[in-house]
Amino acid sequence: MSKLIEIRDLKKSYWREKLEIPVLNNINLTIDSGEFTALMGPSGSGKTTLLNMIAGIDKPDDGSITIEGQEISSMNETALAKWRANNVGFIFQFYNLIPVLTAFENVELPLLLTKLSKAERKQQTETALKIVGLADRMDHYPKQLSGGQEQRVAIARAIVTDPLILVADEPTGDLDKASAEDILNLMELLNKEHEKTILMVTHDPHAAERAQVLHHLEKGDLIKSDKKAVQEH
Amino acid sequence: MKILKLVFKNALRHKLRTILTILGISIAVFAFGLLRTFVTSWYAGVDASAADRLIVRHSVSFIFPLPSAYTNKIKTVDNVAEVSYANWFGGTYIDKSNFFARMAVDVNTFFEVYPEFLLSDEELANFKRERNSCVIGSNLAEQYNLQIGDIMTLDGDIYPGKWDFVIRGIYQPKFNSTDANQMFFHWEYLNERMNQESPGRANFIGWFIVKVADINKSSEVSAAIDQVFKNSTAETKSETERAFQQGFLASTGAIISAMNAISFIIVGIIMLVLGNTMIMAARERTREYAVLKALGFSGSHLTTLILGESTFISLLGGAIGLAMLFPFVDVFAQFMPKGFFPAFYIETITLVLCMVAVLVIGIAAAIFPIQRAVTTRIVDGFRFVG
Ligand SMILES: Nc1ncnc2c1ncn2[C@@H]1O[C@H](COP(=O)(O)OP(=O)(O)OP(=O)(O)O)[C@@H](O)[C@H]1O
Numbered sequence: 353m354s355k356l357i358e359i360r361d362l363k364k365s366y367w368r369e370k371l372e373i374p375v376l377n378n379i380n381l382t383i384d385s386g387e388f389t390a391l392m393g394p395s396g397s398g399k400t401t402l403l404n405m406i407a408g409i410d411k412p413d414d415g416s417i418t419i420e421g422q423e424i425s426s427m428n429e430t431a432l433a434k435w436r437a438n439n440v441g442f443i444f445q446f447y448n449l450i451p452v453l454t455a456f457e458n459v460e461l462p463l464l465l466t467k468l469s470k471a472e473r474k475q476q477t478e479t480a481l482k483i484v485g486l487a488d489r490m491d492h493y494p495k496q497l498s499g500g501q502e503q504r505v506a507i508a509r510a511i512v513t514d515p516l517i518l519v520a521d522e523p524t525g526d527l528d529k530a531s532a533e534d535i536l537n538l539m540e541l542l543n544k545e546h547e548k549t550i551l552m553v554t555h556d557p558h559a560a561e562r563a564q565v566l567h568h569l570e571k572g573d574l575i576k577s578d579k580k581a582v583q584e585h
Numbered sequence: 586m587k588i589l590k591l592v593f594k595n596a597l598r599h600k601l602r603t604i605l606t607i608l609g610i611s612i613a614v615f616a617f618g619l620l621r622t623f624v625t626s627w628y629a630g631v632d633a634s635a636a637d638r639l640i641v642r643h644s645v646s647f648i649f650p651l652p653s654a655y656t657n658k659i660k661t662v663d664n665v666a667e668v669s670y671a672n673w674f675g676g677t678y679i680d681k682s683n684f685f686a687r688m689a690v691d692v693n694t695f696f697e698v699y700p701e702f703l704l705s706d707e708e709l710a711n712f713k714r715e716r717n718s719c720v721i722g723s724n725l726a727e728q729y730n731l732q733i734g735d736i737m738t739l740d741g742d743i744y745p746g747k748w749d750f751v752i753r754g755i756y757q758p759k760f761n762s763t764d765a766n767q768m769f770f771h772w773e774y775l776n777e778r779m780n781q782e783s784p785g786r787a788n789f790i791g792w793f794i795v796k797v798a799d800i801n802k803s804s805e806v807s808a809a810i811d812q813v814f815k816n817s818t819a820e821t822k823s824e825t826e827r828a829f830q831q832g833f834l835a836s837t838g839a840i841i842s843a844m845n846a847i848s849f850i851i852v853g854i855i856m857l858v859l860g861n862t863m864i865m866a867a868r869e870r871t872r873e874y875a876v877l878k879a880l881g882f883s884g885s886h887l888t889t890l891i892l893g894e895s896t897f898i899s900l901l902g903g904a905i906g907l908a909m910l911f912p913f914v915d916v917f918a919q920f921m922p923k924g925f926f927p928a929f930y931i932e933t934i935t936l937v938l939c940m941v942a943v944l945v946i947g948i949a950a951a952i953f954p955i956q957r958a959v960t961t962r963i964v965d966g967f968r969f970v971g
């Protein structure tokens with residue numbers, strides 16, 4: 353498999369008043385195309401921070417993040433926004449759907465930034481909703497859906513533009529066991545059948561088992577990486 | 586779906602809050618428009634005054650009369666095209682609360698120096714012919730249901746006694762701002778009665794109205810007229826009608842200035858109300874704005890969302906306010922004692938001011954929330970807990 357994401361000597365600190373809080377010390381990491389990667393570690397170890405930088409919504413202090421040959425840490429805000437719209441699908445712990453928009457409208461949202469016609473947008477939105485199994489709930493508002501269904505709408509929104517990478521920050525963190533299982537099955541499906549590269553932060557060892565590669569982060573350092581033998585399917 | 590749809594959906598998210606804000610804006614715009622209408626109506630007399638007319642009055646005060654013999658002397662001054670004169674009559678028509686101007690005028694010249702009082706040739710001729718006739722404005726005729734041929738009886742105070750006048754003409758106002766609430770009758774008629782009843786008061790007039798031949802020479806003509814009567818028993822003060830009107834209004838100016846100030850204070854207050862609504866709304870949506878930005882939406886998209894919502898609310902409020910203003914001003918104009926204002930109507934400038942105010946409110950209220958939404962970093966937006 354080919355290298356998709358390459359992280360070299362990544363450093364990041366936050367400043368609280370005049371105190372520097374180092375979050376990521378010196379991260380080196382490679383993620384291959386089509387890989388399902390899980391990122392684990394204790395609370396405050398810097399998982400979200402690392403994920404955010406790979407997704408292009410936060411910037412490193414030092415080091416480089418190269419994705420498909422593009423150095424994203426040196427892009428300006430506008431270029432980065434455009435890059436995100438084309439390449440990254442976001443899945444959050446609390447779904448983050450817009451409450452006044454229907455499931456359909458929420459999924460369609462990223463397509464408003466494309467040049468697609470209304471009919472094309474409709475078709476693509478419906479396809480995404482079909483993949484997550486919610487074609488019959490298109491006109492429902494988020495508050496009319498269960499947590500698991502909301503998360504599936506969020507996943508449809510993440511895949512509707514057919515991005516290169518899916519980033520998921522504790523996607524099952526707020527769900528009961530059965531719903532969590534559904535979401536993980538869906539992510540596995542996206543990885544295997546739709547060949548999405550997925551980067552998932554999780555606390556749950558069960559969830560992490562679904563991934564092919566597992567990285568452990570502790571106090572800003574990558575301490576252990578496991579790579580399962582890639583299962584044939 | 587379009588961004589615009591999200592603007593509307595956002596605006597209706599907290600229906601009660603939005604409705605209360607819109608209501609607040611509409612009441613404020615209504616109050617603003619009403620106060621502005623009071624102010625502009627009050628000054629309508631000034632605006633209606635022609636620049637080519639001079640008012641010549643007693644140098645001490647316009648309540649002191651001048652000898653009517655001055656007429657011919659004024660006529661000899663250079664650049665004087667026409668001289669007319671008038672006397673304030675006062676008195677009561679039926680009831681003391683019926684307030685309108687009643688004046689004794691020189692019938693031969695008065696309608697020439699006041700071309701904005703439109704009177705047909707026939708009515709003017711009839712008026713001139715009959716010594717105890719009068720001409721009234723169309724508003725008066727409507728208000729008191731008076732027609733040509735009717736008798737108007739005035740109860741004199743400055744000039745005591747009962748005075749009967751037969752209506753021989755009803756003039757129409759040429760402009761919106763023209764005062765159609767006045768009554769004019771023959772100065773000669775008044776003077777004859779004074780000659781008989783109190784001869785010491787005969788042959789005096791209240792003020793002269795001088796039409797200048799060349800508008801640019803107004804100040805020279807004023808000075809020249811005053812020079813003629815210098816060191817006489819009754820010195821004069823000449824000024825343009827506009828200056829005269831402004832002097833007359835100066836005594837009530839404080840109230841009008843207050844109304845003026847209050848009207849703008851209202852705009853300021855409502856700006857804070859909408860600003861507060863928008864800041865609350867934008868704060869609640871901090872996370873959503875972060876999501877939109879993560880998805881690739883730009884600062885200008887967020888600006889469209891917030892500015893759109895803000896101006897939508899303010900324009901809707903403004904439209905409702907103006908919709909209330911028009912019928913109210915109409916009703917108000919009907920029930921207000923006629924003659925209190927020369928004319929009471931909503932001027933175009935008031936409408937323009939209302940709309941400008943509403944737009945400014947909508948934009949100003951959005952500035953702070955936009956600035957916040959655009960500059961908040963995505964990761965901070967996600968970590969934000971309202
Ligand atoms: N925007 C920020 N400003 C200041 N400090 C921050 C910011 N984001 C993260 N931090 C700090 O950086 C450290 C790492 O945070 P991060 O969110 O990456 O941890 P995490 O591994 O995702 O933890 P959790 O499992 O609790 O989500 C924490 O100490 C956190 O307080």
Ligand SMILES: [Mg+2]
Pocket residue numbers: 399400401521
């Ligand atoms: Mg985290």
